[in-house]
Structures are given as C-alpha cells and as structure tokens.
Amino acid sequence: MIAYAVSDTWALVGRHMRHIARIPEKLLSITLMPVAYVVIFGCLFGTAIAVPGGDYREYLMAGIFTQTMLSNISNTALGVADDLGNGLVDRFRSLPMSQPAVLVGRTVSALVLSALSCTVMAVVGFAIGWRVHHGVGPALAAFGLLLLLGFAMAWLGALIGLLVRGPEAISAVAFVIVMPLTFLSNAFIPLGGLPAWLRTVCEWNPISAVIAACRELFGNPTALTGTALPSRHPVPMSVALTLVVIVVVAPLATRAYRTAVAR
Amino acid sequence: MDIAIQAEGLRKRYGDHEALRGVDITVPAGEVLGVLGPNGAGKTTTVRILATLLEADSGRASVAGFDVTKQPRQVRGRIGLTGQYAAVDERLTGRENLRLIGTLYRLGRKAAKARADALLERFELTEAADRPVKTYSGGMRRRLDLAASLIGEPAVLFLDEPTTGLDLTSRLALWEMIREQVGNGVTVLLTTQYLEEADQLADRIAVIDGGQVIADGTPDELKGKVGGxxxxxxxxxxxxxxxxxxxxxxxxxxxxxxxxxxxxxxxxxxxxxxxxxxxxxxxxxxxxxxxxxxxxRPSLDDVFLALTGRSAAPVRTP
The missing domain is CATH 3.30.70 (Alpha-Beta Plaits)
Structure with missing residues (x-):
C-alpha cells in the first residue's frame, strides 16, 4: 500500500518536473522574482530602514526567503484547478492508483521548486552582502524549516484550488491570504514600534515565527523585542505552528479531492 | 460474469436539483449500451457513479462484478473512462501521457512503456507521439484519450460523449476504434446526444430524460414503438x-x-x-x-420526439 503510494507519487513528481522543463517561463517566475525582491528591497529599503543591532540586508533575507514560500499557495492552487478543470482529476480518480498520491505529488513537486528558489536567492543574497554566521548545520536547518513552510503553503494552495477552481478567483483568494501573512509580519520591518495589539497579531503570525527562527539560525539580526511565545522561542514555535497548518489543511485538501469532480 | 454493469434505483440530488431519480441499467458482458438523452438528462452523473467518481445518494451499482461504493479499487482496476473532454496532460507528449497512466494503472514501468507504444501505433499517433499534446488536433486528443482509457485492457469501458465536437472524419475513425474494442469482448457504456451514434454503435439503447430511463430496447424495438x-x-x-x-x-x-x-x-x-x-x-x-x-423508417430522433415530446438536442448528421 505504502510502496504503491510512493511509486505513484514519484510518477506524478516526474510529470511535474517535465512541466518545468516544458515551460521555462515558470522557472523564471520562481527564480527571477525572488532575486528582484532581494535586490529591490535590499538595496532600496536598506537605505531607509534601520534595524537595531545589525545590517538591514542581513535582516531582510529571511523575510524574502519566507515570502517566496508563500508563492506556493497560488502556484499549487492554479495547477490543481487546471487538472480539475480539464478532466485529469476525473481520470486519476478512475484509476486503481493511490489517490492521495495526486496531491502529495503536487506538493512535493512544489518543494523541489522552492528548494531551487532558495538556492538562487541565497547566491544573490551572498552577492549583496548577506552572510550565515552560525555555520552550515543551523543554516541547513533554517532551509529545512523554510521548505516545511513551503510544503504547508502548497497544501493550503491545493485546498484552495479544489474549492475555488476559477483562475481569477484563485488569484484573488491567494492575494487576500498572502498579503496579510506577508505584511502583518516581521518580514520587512522590526515589530518593536507597532502598537501592542497589532504587535501581538504579527507575533502570532506563523510567518513571523518562521522568519524569526531563520534569522536566529542564520545568525542574522532578529530584532525581537516581543513577549509572545513565538518571539521568545522562534525555532520550536515556528516548527509547531507550521506543523499545525499541515495537520489541519492536508486532510481537508485530501477530503476535498476525494469528492471533487470536473464541472 | 454475465452482467457487466448493473445499476438499481440510482438517485442523486444536487441541492434542489434531482439529477437522477431512480436509474436502472443492466448491461450483459460484451454488449454496448447506448445511453441517449439531451443535456442535463443525467447521463454524465450516471457514468460518474458507475466509474466510482461520485457516490449515489441511494441505490446500488456493480461494475465487472464489484460494488462501486464498497469495492471502488477493484472496479477501477477493471474499467476505462473517457470523459467529455480529452483528459490528458497538454504539456506532456502523447507517449509520456500514456506511460504515466500505464504506470499509475500499475502495469509496471516496462509494460507501461510497451503498452503505450502499441496503443500509439493502433490509434495512429506514432508520428505525433513525441510532440506535446497541446499541438494535437481535437480528433487526435480524443484518440489519445481513448487510448489512455484502454491502457489497462479494461473489461468495461465508459465513454461519455466520446465524439462531441469532432468533425466527421474523426468521428468515423473513433467509431471504428470503439467497434474494435467491442470486437475484443469489451463491455461498453456509451452516452451520446447523437441518435446516429447510438444507432451505429449500440446493441441496446436506454433513453434517459429528467434523471430516469424512460425507454430501453434495441434500436429496432425503439423505432417500432413509434410506429412502423x-x-x-x-x-x-x-x-x-x-x-x-x-x-x-x-x-x-x-x-x-x-x-x-x-x-x-x-x-x-x-x-x-x-x-x-x-x-x-x-x-x-x-x-x-x-x-x-x-x-x-423512423429515426431515433422520431423515437425521442415521441417519448419526450421534444427533439433530442442539436441533431447533427455526419
């Protein structure tokens, strides 16, 4: 049973990897965009924002890495909705294959793209002065955490794709989710200056926790002054919050898939 | 196994709309049943229930000897499904599509490869096999879709409006390929809006309207009902x-x-x-x-008119 699920997932990951090879534009969007963010935010905002205890570019990088993981929401949602709309989901569901493999194949493929984005961003970040200060082990742990978040966001995207379906509607829903997650967080600014209630909201945003944890693991300035649990223990809290998202969303998406048929 | 498809009292409701109001269908092994009806009659819903994609609100159905709700995996291992649109991956090539489906059908990598090649050959797609499907014509896509549904050498084949939107030549070619499957002993349930298609391919016809089978029999029996x-x-x-x-x-x-x-x-x-x-x-x-x-002699269109009091959807003669 498990062996079949793994081999079916593997076959579908192969399908998605072929897509990337066929549509180089897709590759551009997941590599060039983050690079543009690094350069634009790093070089422009870097001159205007001061971070207590460090350099803004170093502070910024974890924010950009994390923000890029959020793009898995719309990418996965659009892919799933496309499969649903053109009848492929009907076909998969009529095959004697492992049914969860369809969504797992999708989300695992999203991880491959995320890893690629991270690599490109890290190289560009290094070029503009970002450094890792605590050695390779913690840095790899930070990237592991980023990919875990990317995985969670891909599952969220799968759920949205199955429920929302239309590409325009998906873009709108993804925007409504990604905007507050990104900007009600410590991605671009330290939270120290915010009103207390807003700071609490931002601190409990799982995205903030992941960003803070990455900063800690990279040895970059964290500028953490908050008292909320995720600010005091960013690494364990970020892992916990991300796992909660996966544990809630993945079964919901799997259930939505089981009853989804093309309309 | 004498009866390949058996459905009893299938009901399905979507909100206020009763899509199926007690559908009974029996198809002996090796026969072709044409399910004929206008848009919205319940044809696709019936196929989806039989192909394990949808659960009926009530009623029972078995396909190839297995219950569609209790043993969906066994059913899926014995059916092929071709839906209303060509359900293939546009960005993969024809060959890659068939190999993927073959692998997912649990043929094993090697067998999936061989089967894909054989089907490409049979469906006259060998030349286009290594081009992305998005470059295919409508007829080629439908042929690839039919090939994909035959990957696992299914005992029962569901064809949901297989030729809708195809030109004459492609339709005739597809009909020929469907007949060949019937010749191999495959049981076929075919839905169509085209009276001529049912007349050409089906041993028996079930006319469905408003979520119910309102008449069934051989094409000749149905025509006899309207008068000679x-x-x-x-x-x-x-x-x-x-x-x-x-x-x-x-x-x-x-x-x-x-x-x-x-x-x-x-x-x-x-x-x-x-x-x-x-x-x-x-x-x-x-x-x-x-x-x-x-x-x-009366056409099936006359039959439909006589049974329902209205014409059977857009009638196209090839």
Missing part, C-alpha cells in the same frame, strides 16, 4: 398540398402529417406496401408534380 414505416411524398408546389393530403388520407388508415416548409406529406403505412401502389396511382390521376416519393 411511413410513406413520404414531396411535391413541387405548396398549393398542391391540400389535394395531396386528401388523396393520401384515402389510401391509409393513419392520418397524414404535413411539413409545409418542405412541401412534404407523410402517412403511416399501416397495412404494408399495398398502400404505396394506391398512393402512386392516386397522385398520378391527380396530376400533381411529385418531386420525391419514398418509404422511410
């Missing part, structure tokens, strides 16, 4: 129609029907061909200009 042969006369000018109607009414017990636009009159031939001679001589003595004179 009719004599059809077309005259040169509309002014002569009343005269012709009067004369023809005298030679047959049935009452004539008039098609003013076509200048045509038809009467049922209740007592066989004897009326034909009478009609011919009566028309001759009347001296009207007859442009067409012939016997027609």
């Amino acid at each position: 042969e009719r004599l059809q006369v077309t005259v040169g000018s509309r002014a002569q129609l009343p005269e012709v109607v009067r004369v023809l009414a005298g030679v047959s017990a049935g009452s004539p029907t008039v098609d003013e636009a076509a200048c045509g009159v038809s009467i049922p031939l209740l007592d066989g061909i004897s009326a034909i001679a009478g009609a011919a001589s009566a028309l001759e003595s009347l001296g009207v200009e007859v442009t067409d004179f012939g016997v027609s």
